[in-house]
Amino acid sequence: MKLTEKKLKIILVVVLLGFGVGFYLQDLQHQKSTQHAWKANRYNLSRFDKITKYSKQMNSGNWRVMRDSIQDQLDTLMILRFRKEVDSINSITQEEGSVNKAGFFSDEILNGR
Numbered sequence: 001m002k003l004t005e006k007k008l009k010i011i012l013v014v015v016l017l018g019f020g021v022g023f024y025l026q027d028l029q030h031q032k033s034t035q036h037a038w039k040a041n042r043y044n045l046s047r048f049d050k051i052t053k054y055s056k057q058m059n060s061g062n063w064r065v066m067r068d069s070i071q072d073q074l075d076t077l078m079i080l081r082f083r084k085e086v087d088s089i090n091s092i093t094q095e096e097g098s099v100n101k102a103g104f105f106s107d108e109i110l111n112g113r
Contacts, residue, residue, distance in 0.1 A: 054066055
């Protein structure tokens with residue numbers, strides 16, 4: 001196949017159109033994901049703004065109070081995380097216990113106890 005100037009121009013136009021369409025589709029997906037991320041992180045953004053405000057207000061005189069406040073918040077988060085894990089373990093244990101109890105009762109009935 002002989003490449004003429006006309007064929008090269010057609011190939012160039014097709015490649016440029018392909019890139020243009022690809023950039024357009026990528027931009028659409030980026031806009032969608034940005035909207036979803038903005039909605040999901042609205043709460044985190046307000047917390048980040050508060051932390052930034054505290055950082056600007058912090059000096060050597062109020063550092064201890066700010067540090068204690070941050071430590072209390074971290075303690076609360078750790079306690080909530082621990083309680084969530086304990087509740088999860090308890091629910092799994094209760095499910096396994098109910099299965100074991102069901103098996104135990106069926107054995108009692110079968111053996112006539």
